[in-house]
Structure formats: C-alpha cells, structure tokens
Amino acid sequence: MRRTVLSSSLAIAFAFALTFLASNAHAESTLQTVKARGAMIAGVRFDAPPYGYVDANGQNIGLDVEIAAEIAKRLGVKLELIRVTGQSRIPTLNSGKVDLLVAALTRTAEREKVVDFTMTYITDGSAVVVKKGSPIKTPSDLNGRTVSYVQGTTADAGMKLLAPQAQITKFQEYPAAFLAFQQGITEAFIGQALGLDQFLKSDAGKYEVLRDLVVVDPTAIGVRKGDTEWKDALNEILKAMITDGTWSKIITKHVSIPVETPKVSP
C-alpha cells in the first residue's frame, strides 16, 4: 500500500515537473528561431478584406499579407503564410504553429491576458451598415432591432454598451452575416469599417454607413506572451516602415477611405 501511494505521487510530481519544463520551452525568443530557420511563419486572414483575402487565382493577398512580407524582407528571411480565422488565430499562435499574427487582430483587454501586442499599426472600427432610408441613425438606435455580425469580433463588447437590447444574430463568417442583412432577415449589419467596400460596391446606392462606430479597433500584431525580444524587433520594423513611407504605400493600395497614420514615439 505505502509503496503504491509513494510511486503514484512521485509519478504525478514528475508529470507536473514535465509540464513546467514544457511551458518554459516556449519562452525562448522567436526572433532567434526565425533567424535560424530562415523563414518567418505569419498567421494571416483569408476571409477579411482588406486585411487578408483570396484573389481570383487563389493567392492570399491583403494589407496584412504585404506588411508581413515587408517585415520578412527587413529581417532577411523568407515569408510563409498560414491561414487563420477570427476564431482560430489566437489558439494557433499560442500553440506555436505561427511566429506572429498579422490577422486584423484588435488589441483588447481580454486578449492582452493571453497574447502580447506590438504597437498599433492601423486603427479600424466596427461600423454599422443599414439600408438607405432606415430609421436607424446611431448605434443606440439598434436597441430592439435586428442586427447581424460575425461571432468572435470586437463588435460584441461595443454592442453590449451601446445597444444591449438589440436582437443579435451572430454568424460564422462575414458573407453569411451580410447576406442575411441583404435579404432583409436583419435590419443592420456590423462589419470592419475598412473592409466594407467589397460588400457595398455591389449595390452602392442602397446602403448607408452610420458615422458613429460601434467600437474603435486598434489593430496590432500579436505575439506570444513574454516574447519581448521578438515584440521589440517587430516594433522597430513597424516604426521604420511608418517613417519611411512604406506603410502609407501599402495602406493606400488597399483602403480607399483616409486612415490616420499611427503615432510613432521617437
């Protein structure tokens, strides 16, 4: 009896020690891993224009993809892309499958508990789209009305504050959410302000975008918690890109509305 209790408690202690070792193994700097590997693996969206989407030939393009390509160029390594969705991006980063997330990732307090963020590289927001002539003029008018958006986006937090009585239908991806709004199942649609072009260009005169945003989304690159050397390296590259004009070139290529340049602290 005594021998089994001792050996099983030793086994449990050993298992705990192993898990501590395993979690410490992730704390080595990603910067060194990337340089040694000669390639940077970036998690990008494929379903979120203008950040990351797929063109007619199946190529992954978008402003996030170009930012990732520029970062890889400045580090002197190759770029590899892994496609992520809004739901899967953070688990994919934390499991080590990607080195960084350039995936329309908004910095929020909840997310800061599980990942680290670089500086904000673009300020987006969740904007409300309604049919022209709709009585909805501000996000708080959404109370008691039907609205559709994508599950897992930052619009949730904003809606809880501005329109807690709204009847929300949350879909798995933007096309379904927008289709529901287009067909009249819902009266409003909430999407990323910078990415509304592709939805509105089909019937430009039928929709209007409310001026007040539901929530402002400071978008930043995501790295694993504690990966400070990698985060600082990325911040340096982002600052250089903003000061030498590369950032503006990339952004104006993908976004038609004016976007304010992120402030770079000297």
Add this chain to the structure above:
Amino acid sequence: MRFDWEFLADPRLAAGLISGLKMTLILSVCSALGALLIAIVLVIARIGGPRPLQLASRYYTDVARNVPVLITLFFLYFGITSLFPPSEYTFLRTPHLGAIITVVAVSLVMGAFVSEVLRQGVESVPVGQVEAAMASGLDAPSIYRHVVIPQLLPLILPGLSSEMVNVIKSTTFAMTIGVADLMWHGQNLESETFKGVETMTAISVVYFLLSFCTIAAFRGLEVIYQLPGAKTS
C-alpha cells in the same frame, strides 16, 4: 497546453451550456416529430398509394438522403428570404426564423432516413398476418392496433434510435445560421474566453449525455414493446 479544470466551474460556461441545451432540445424534439410525420406520409405513399405517388415518394427519399443537411439549411434560409424578402413579408421577420428553418430542413432530410426504417419494418411484417386477421373478422383499425403495430415496433425501434441520434447531431448545423444552440454557445464561449479545449470538451460531454439518454429511452421502449417470448439483446 494545460487543461484548465477551474474553468469548468465558471458560471459563464454553465449559463451557456444550459441556454444552448434548451435550444438544442427544442430543435431536436421538433425535428424528430417533423421527421416522423414526413416519414409516415412517405411510407403510406410508397406502399399504399397510386403509382405516381409511389414513384414520387421513392425519388424524394433518394434525393433527400443524398443532399447534405447543411446545403439544405443554407438553401432554405437564404433562398426563402431571397424569394420572400422579410422587408416585404413581415411575418418572416421573427427572431426564430433560423430555428424554424432548421426544424424544417432537418425534418425534410431526416424524414427520408426515418421513412426507410419504417418501410423496412412495414415490409417485414408478414402479409399472412394481415390476411389472417381479416379472415378472423377484425376491422381495419383493430388489425393495426392489435396485429400490425405490436409486430412493427420491435422491428423499427432500433433503427429509430440511431436516426434520433442523427437528428440531434444534424441540429448542430443550426449554428451556421445564427441559431443559439449548444454548438453556437460553445463557439461563443471560446471566442470570449479563449479556452477552446475546455469548452469543446464540456460541449462534447453534454452531447454525449444527450445521445446516451436518447438511446437508453429507446432501449426502454424496446423492452416494453417486445413481443411475448422474444428476447431483446
């Protein structure tokens, strides 16, 4: 990646599971009843109807069993609203549209599967039984009540229990059209708390218990309705 056991006591998890379970139960029970109804209609048409009705029933069963439930669901949800836009047909403007369409879609598809189970049972009851009952002077309702149904039930109950579990699993597609069922709440919790593994484990356990109870209930029915002298395994 360590499993966060403390998360299982989180009230958000319990609230999401209960809310989702309520919706899944409603969807499953309504879809099962709908499927049973459609199956009975299909079997009656297949066996007792005129030739064109027989063919129609056969083709419907073949087609409905081949189209994935998700496609039927999307087709109905986005198709109905493009033919009858809710902005003009205001009766479609209900928050329960997704749930109703899920029940309709799952009933239509699973009805075909259940009709095959029923048809197997009906064709396995020997014709001689009905003939002998008629020769004994029983009228039609009594024939069904005392001769056909008691022999039919033990034949179809095992098949019905697996189709019922399939109905429960088919209702999970409702999350793609925004219906707040168990699966949807799982996704929601995962996006709010980033604890995917723990959430999905909890959801799987609930689905497993749901299926387990369904199968147990059907086994109980099998025991109740078993024919005297027959042994159910």
